[in-house]
Amino acid sequence: MKKFLTVCLCVCLVCTVVACGKKTQKEGNEDTTKKAATEKTTEDQDLEKVTELEKEGDQITFGEIKSGLNFKAKGSKVTFRFEEIGQLDNSLKMVFSLTNTSSGEAKEIKISGKKDAYTFKNLKKGEDYYLEVYPTEVASSDAELEKIEKKNSSCMLLIEQ
Secondary structure: OOOEEEEEEOOOOOOEOOOOOOOOOOOOOHHHHHHHHHOOOHHHHHHHHHHHHHHHOOOEEEOOOOOOEEEEOOOOOEEEEEOOHHHOOOOOOEEEEEEEOOOOOEEEEEOOOOOOEEEEOOOOOOOEEEEEEEEOOOOOOHHHHHHHHHHHOOEEEEEEO
């Protein structure tokens, strides 16, 4: 059964895709430190929820994306598909970059703006990968960049393994 992760695509000057979490409170007095050590961090709780949802085969929606998406390859290929490619503003010539975190090997695919699915092949099953989406051109002004970010923040990206 194919599983999908649904993520929002938010284009920044260097925009990337990840499920983000927050760390717990900083050190305080000894009691607070002991309490924090025994409690699970928000990031740990979020990861547990993701794992539970993956086991159930549900779609997972992440809000605004702040960094990159890390995932373990379940097969030899992964496909990234825009739900509605017509909503994408690709005036800054974006690319998908997929990096094997253990070997450092990186692959890139240019996003055309017309094609809605992009597949990376020859992945090593069980290896960890890191996906980034970033522009190859610079916006002419901050206003233009904000306009592009606003439009692209509503684009949904499906990840199929």
